Amino acid sequence: MDIRIIRARGRVDYARALGEVDEVDRRFQGDTTASYNHVPGELCALAMRRPESGLSINGARWGFAPDNDIGKRYGPQPFAQVETAMDKPYFSEAWLHHRYLVCACGWTIVRNRGTEREAWHVRPRDGEPVFLLALGAPVHWSAVDGFSVLVAPAPGKLAELAPRVPVTMPGSLARFWMDPGLTPHERTTLASRTMMGNAFEWSRVTQHAMNPDMDGPALLLRAPKMGERVHGYNADEWWEKPKGKR
Structure with missing residues (x-):
């Protein structure tokens, strides 16, 4: 599974989407660096809630391994299947006590189609975080120190792009995922309520989006159709990632 996370908004936008209203601009000033091509192993903006300090949004590395023999044996995993995560020793402790939210604007799916590889940008139809x-x-x-994204069977026509996609929710629903008081039934029910396929739109994007070392908003430009003339790209709209952030 090759999925890249996209986050182009600031922390303030995500805090507000999660229902924060008090001193949001002050508490979430500054930002983690936006990225249009997050791959496993890189830092992503992760929302967490603690009783003593409330909501925080900080960078965390994509890929989680529990601190036990199983984690050492298999190493960090970028994804966890929602149907089995609660029962697997690898994820069971995290399912009970360490639930977080990855801030996103959508994601890119890289898939094989015959002998070709294609990149598709998937985003919420309403443009909201x-x-x-x-x-x-x-x-x-x-x-x-590390997280895994929950993935579920792709809903609706999204299944034409990939068999599995991240469990995705708007802030009004996602915020409950961080509640430490969720019962086992509530956790299972909430994790099954990913946004439906008709809540998304998607388009094929340029080959540059497949390169994990590239970044920038131009990676999300629609791939030219057959017969369209391509004049090139704005050099200010895509760039190579700094080596220290890969």
Whole structure:
């Protein structure tokens, strides 16, 4: 499964989408760096809630391994299947106690079609911020050492692009995922309520989006159709990732 996370909005937008109203501009000033091509192993904006400090949104590395023999044996995993995560020793502790949200604007699916590889940008039809349900390591000093994105069978026509996609929700629903008081039934029910296929739109994008070392909004430009003349790209709209952030 090759899925890239896209986040182009600031932390303030995501905090408001999660229902925060008090001193949002002050509490979430500054930002984590936007990215149009997050791949596993990189830092993503992760929302978490703690009783003593409330909501925080900080960078966390994509890929989680529990601190036990199983985690050492298999290493960090970027994804967790929603149907089995609660029962697997690898994710069971995180399912109970360490539930987070990845701040996103959508994602890119890279798929094989015959002998070709294609990149497709998937985004919410209404253009609003969305959140990907995640499991991860315990919080230490407002930081999380790794997370896995929950994935579920693709709803509706999204299944034509990929068999599985991230469990995605608007802030009004996703915020409950961080509630430590969720019952087992509530956790299972909430995790099954990913946005339906008709809530998304998607388009094929340029080959540059497949390169994990590239970034920038031009990666989301629609791929030219047969017969269209291509004049090139604005050099200010795509760039190579700094080596320290890969």
